[in-house]
Amino acid sequence: MSPLWNPLPDLDRLNALNANTLGEVTGMTFTDVGPDFLQISMPVDERTVQPAGLLHGGASAALAETAGSVASYLLIDRAAQGAVGTELNCSHLRGVRTGWVHARCTAVRVGRTVHVWRVDIRDDMDKLVCVARLTVMIVTL
Secondary structure, three states, X not given: OOOOOOOOOOHXXXXXXXXXXXXXXXXXXXXXXXXXXXXXXXXXXXXXXXXXOXXXXXXXXXXHHHHHHHHHHHHOOXXXXXXXXXEEEEEEOOOOOOOEEEEEEEEEEEOOOEEEEEEEEEEOXXXXXXXXXXXXXXXXX
16 A cells, blocks of 8 residues: 655644644544554543543544544645545444553545545553544535
């Protein structure tokens, strides 16, 4: 598979995108980038759990949407285009009470007007917690 990014994004630049966003509030941090993926992690703590103490499904959804939205953002002409999430599907597979969750985002399809991303979220033991699919529409500004 050919690389998505040209050039490879810098982690400091990616993390700067989280300033003053939900990503910053929930402690999301981009931790790895490769030729065909982005990885972002989030703590499981008082900001991201539901009342029973488990990782909130909405926090997992926010993590997946952040990963895919940023991936699309990196691929568009930001002066003339915007990337807008139009559909997010999450299958929550297991609960997490502590530690971190790590989302790896890969492209299913990157077209001119629609991007589709797969986001696998795993816990610190590398167990699959959530599988998500995000569709992003590329719009003209």
